[in-house]
Amino acid sequence: MNETRREFLGGSLIACGALGAGLLAAKTVRKLQEPPTPVPPAPTLVPALTADGKLVQVEATAMAAPAHPTHMTHSAALTGAAARQGIPGRKWVMVIDLAKCSGCSNCTIACNKMHGTPTDRQWMRVFRMQDGPQQAPYWFPKPCFHCDNPPCTKVCPVGATFKRDDGIVLIDNERCIGCRFCMAACPYSTRYFNWGRPDNAKMKDATYSPETGVPRRVGTVEKCDFCPEMARAGTLPACVTSCDMAAIYFGDQLEDAVSNSEETVRLAQLLEERAAYRYLAELGTEPRVYYLPPKNRDFPGPVPKKSRGHPIAPPAPGAHDHHAATT
Amino acid sequence: MKTELGHANGTAPAIDHDRLRSDIMVQLRRSLAAPSHGEWLWIGSLAAVMLAGVFAYTWQCMNGLKVTGMREYIFWGVYMTNFVFFIGVSHAGTLISAILRVTGAEWRRSITRMAEAITVFALAVGAPMVIIDMGRPDRILNVVLHGRINSPILWDVCSIATYMSGSLLYLYVAMIPDFALLAPRRAMWERLTLRERVFRFLSLGFEDTPEQRKLLEKALATMAVIIIPVAISVHTVVSWIFGMTLRPGWHSTIFGPYFVIGAIFSGTAGIITAMVVFRKVYHLENFLTERQFQNLGRLLIALNLLYIYFTLAEYLTAWYGSEEADHRLIDTLMGKGPYGTSFWAWAVFGLFLPAIMMLVPHRRSLIPRLLIASILINIGMWAKRYLIIVPTLMTPYIPPEAAGVTPSYLPTWVEWTVTLGGFATFLMLFTVFAKVFPIISIWETVEGVTELGAKNIGVDLELPTMTARPPWPRPPIRPRRFVPAPAAVVGIVVLFVALGIVAAAGAEPSQPGSPLQLVIGSRAGDDGPQLTALVRRDGQPVADVPVEFLVRRALGQLRLGTQPTGSNGIAAIDLPTTLPGGPQGELAIVAQIKTGKEVTATAEASVPGGASKAARNESFPRALWSPRAPVALVATIVLLLSIVWSTYSFVIVQLIKIRKTSKP
Numbered sequence: 007m008n009e010t011r012r013e014f015l016g017g018s019l020i021a022c023g024a025l026g027a028g029l030l031a032a033k034t035v036r037k038l039q040e041p042p043t044p045v046p047p048a049p050t051l052v053p054a055l056t057a058d059g060k061l062v063q064v065e066a067t068a069m070a071a072p073a074h075p076t077h078m079t080h081s082a083a084l085t086g087a088a089a090r091q092g093i094p095g096r097k098w099v100m101v102i103d104l105a106k107c108s109g110c111s112n113c114t115i116a117c118n119k120m121h122g123t124p125t126d127r128q129w130m131r132v133f134r135m136q137d138g139p140q141q142a143p144y145w146f147p148k149p150c151f152h153c154d155n156p157p158c159t160k161v162c163p164v165g166a167t168f169k170r171d172d173g174i175v176l177i178d179n180e181r182c183i184g185c186r187f188c189m190a191a192c193p194y195s196t197r198y199f200n201w202g203r204p205d206n207a208k209m210k211d212a213t214y215s216p217e218t219g220v221p222r223r224v225g226t227v228e229k230c231d232f233c234p235e236m237a238r239a240g241t242l243p244a245c246v247t248s249c250d251m252a253a254i255y256f257g258d259q260l261e262d263a264v265s266n267s268e269e270t271v272r273l274a275q276l277l278e279e280r281a282a283y284r285y286l287a288e289l290g291t292e293p294r295v296y297y298l299p300p301k302n303r304d305f306p307g308p309v310p311k312k313s314r315g316h317p318i319a320p321p322a323p324g325a326h327d328h329h330a331a332t333t
Numbered sequence: 334m335k336t337e338l339g340h341a342n343g344t345a346p347a348i349d350h351d352r353l354r355s356d357i358m359v360q361l362r363r364s365l366a367a368p369s370h371g372e373w374l375w376i377g378s379l380a381a382v383m384l385a386g387v388f389a390y391t392w393q394c395m396n397g398l399k400v401t402g403m404r405e406y407i408f409w410g411v412y413m414t415n416f417v418f419f420i421g422v423s424h425a426g427t428l429i430s431a432i433l434r435v436t437g438a439e440w441r442r443s444i445t446r447m448a449e450a451i452t453v454f455a456l457a458v459g460a461p462m463v464i465i466d467m468g469r470p471d472r473i474l475n476v477v478l479h480g481r482i483n484s485p486i487l488w489d490v491c492s493i494a495t496y497m498s499g500s501l502l503y504l505y506v507a508m509i510p511d512f513a514l515l516a517p518r519r520a521m522w523e524r525l526t527l528r529e530r531v532f533r534f535l536s537l538g539f540e541d542t543p544e545q546r547k548l549l550e551k552a553l554a555t556m557a558v559i560i561i562p563v564a565i566s567v568h569t570v571v572s573w574i575f576g577m578t579l580r581p582g583w584h585s586t587i588f589g590p591y592f593v594i595g596a597i598f599s600g601t602a603g604i605i606t607a608m609v610v611f612r613k614v615y616h617l618e619n620f621l622t623e624r625q626f627q628n629l630g631r632l633l634i635a636l637n638l639l640y641i642y643f644t645l646a647e648y649l650t651a652w653y654g655s656e657e658a659d660h661r662l663i664d665t666l667m668g669k670g671p672y673g674t675s676f677w678a679w680a681v682f683g684l685f686l687p688a689i690m691m692l693v694p695h696r697r698s699l700i701p702r703l704l705i706a707s708i709l710i711n712i713g714m715w716a717k718r719y720l721i722i723v724p725t726l727m728t729p730y731i732p733p734e735a736a737g738v739t740p741s742y743l744p745t746w747v748e749w750t751v752t753l754g755g756f757a758t759f760l761m762l763f764t765v766f767a768k769v770f771p772i773i774s775i776w777e778t779v780e781g782v783t784e785l786g787a788k789n790i791g792v793d794l795e796l797p798t799m800t801a802r803p804p805w806p807r808p809p810i811r812p813r814r815f816v817p818a819p820a821a822v823v824g825i826v827v828l829f830v831a832l833g834i835v836a837a838a839g840a841e842p843s844q845p846g847s848p849l850q851l852v853i854g855s856r857a858g859d860d861g862p863q864l865t866a867l868v869r870r871d872g873q874p875v876a877d878v879p880v881e882f883l884v885r886r887a888l889g890q891l892r893l894g895t896q897p898t899g900s901n902g903i904a905a906i907d908l909p910t911t912l913p914g915g916p917q918g919e920l921a922i923v924a925q926i927k928t929g930k931e932v933t934a935t936a937e938a939s940v941p942g943g944a945s946k947a948a949r950n951e952s953f954p955r956a957l958w959s960p961r962a963p964v965a966l967v968a969t970i971v972l973l974l975s976i977v978w979s980t981y982s983f984v985i986v987q988l989i990k991i992r993k994t995s996k997p
Contacts, residue, residue, distance in 0.1 A: 055866070083679050155576065162481060163480060164479040166808060182468070182469070182472075185486060187484070187486055193580065194824050203396075225468025257888055258887040262911075262913050263889070265888045265889030270886050270890055
């Protein structure tokens, strides 16, 4: 049977070769015969391999451009009611590999830079966690979790913060009344408030979109937005691409794939193999951000400190300024 | 006069009711006289403080909330404390008046007016506190335009608006006979003062006919009953602003009742304070006697003990269970944390001391003792609301300290000035009210004295921060694998060898000159469908070329693997059938040939055979987070509101009937 198949394949290959050579010859001949005037646009033909290994010519449209929106064409952020609709056919998800995080906070810096965020707030903030005195400390980058049962969205009196069907939770700062109830409701301390008049000098001309959050407005709430306008353009969020350790993955759950700054992997497999968990998922918030436990670390973790669990080492004042200056 | 009334109970002399009425009126109208110098001074001072508050708030509007001490983490402070405090004070009033009316406690007659007025003024100051706390008060209309019934803030808006309307209506209904008394029908209208004309209009033509009296009592009894659940709902819903969040110290099932008890507790203390002040200022000793203070004192003791009980129940369970977040809160609030001292000071001076002062018998100095206890309770309950709000915000689930932030809150002059302005407004409203309207219900007192006797109604007619990334040294950005120093030498050697291989490999494909061409296809393999790629050069299949297969995803290319081509120039790899593709399961396949790291040939095609992508739920379900509210929630709220408002309507219908029955 193998014999026959090999023969068959061989045969068809010769056929293919012949076909290809024939086509090439025909093309050359036609080129020679025709005058160098512009020809009416004929359907572009591209080679295709058939199931039995034959090479055939088909129309280009049949081959490329898959029907589902793999390539996102328009990149402009949406405004108004359109921004409340998710990106069609998507369900965004983030995975953070704590074993790879070295606590360098490049993600924070890149995020602040991209969104023009003042240094006193960090949409992507790196915490130094230690679950117990006997347990090793580890770095814990925390974006907004874009919960599927978002406590912030429940309590908003005016629907200024809303959940989209692509999983992203956004804020419309043209509607926000500044009551800060969403900040109280968020158990993950993810939201920030514009206490004073924000400096919008760099994006004066920007048209406001909840997808970008700029220009900022006084008296309104803001937070990590999963960079929907970047996803629309088919690019990864700044925190992901800036991570030298490739610790942050972002992608479409419905496609079962997430990408970090180096590669694309299958989501389900990653979550299963690395025993992923969601932070404080017992609160019922259904976060869309998964963490991979810091097992077999790629780097030495933070220095352990003795304390009853959690909060460790408050920083000296001014440390942040230095940090900001290096940005 | 004394003697006449002194015998009111007795059998012997017939009481001159007209005389009695006019005597009581004379006494109770004293407060309505033009303000004295002292009163003008008081009103002027209050106006000055109110102006300062207005200035501070204007300053805040111009500069944003950054002029307050509130920041990241501790984003609610004194304003929310004021809100809860004043809404709390508002409870006393109407609730106490209504309960006493419903239960027929006759000693209530001289305190109901004051209690009902407190409710209205406390609401008038408390409710705007939330607006003052808002970042965008200019968008207040959004609450109506885009209101979401899922939000406890909307529940608050409905509930407080209903309570405010109900309290005003209740206060008004109980004042109708007094309006009539104070603006009696006269022969010539010109002789009426402005106030009398207004009162005449407000009296609805009430003439105290039996029919009108019946209608009025029906309206009053109905209001007294309906206002009780409304009052309870208000403070319950206020507590739910905190209770509905997932925060340690707030997410507590007893928060509703805890706040309601706290509200009645502080409100009762508020009434007692007001009673003592008015009694002194307007010489109402005959109407506000020991009887009222004794009874309200007993109520205050009961509420004090209840509040101790609720406080114990709330914090003991948190301390004993000691969940991590609760533990941190208890540490901050009651332990060595920043609020330990304040909490215990409150517990001693705002909770236990008043109870002890009132419980230890010392009959002679009842009123001064009650006054001191009430003032302690008032200050204590303001502090308690602050202690409910700030320490919880300081200890969220993710410890801010782990990001190098230590949250702290110190209210600024703006917040203090606005707060003082709020208190001044409250006192001003009360002062003006007492100058315009009788502060003690005349008709109810008269009715009580004439029908039940002065003693029985307790009237003594003797006359009566950031920032995160912090100080711990920034760890060096390392290569992904940890390479010890000796390994570096090996690494360099390996690198050179690798470079050699790459150079050799790179040289190879360039031999025959023309580039490789790739074509993608698929076929049925032995173990399911396979992806295939044909590699040719100049139309001839090329063997042993490694072809890498990838699938395009939204934000990257998922690597399936690399397979070398066979002698026929075809490389094949299993098609991942479980991988979600387009609607028909088509996958965007990329095949590429790499020379070193550089891609030298690539092809792309759409190949069927993947799983069809899970359909996304395009419409929102009914859920709390969704734009569409759960049916049960909407139904409950609509039902409750319609019960209350239809009752209000019923009361209004009674008032219309009173108007219609009046003589032209």
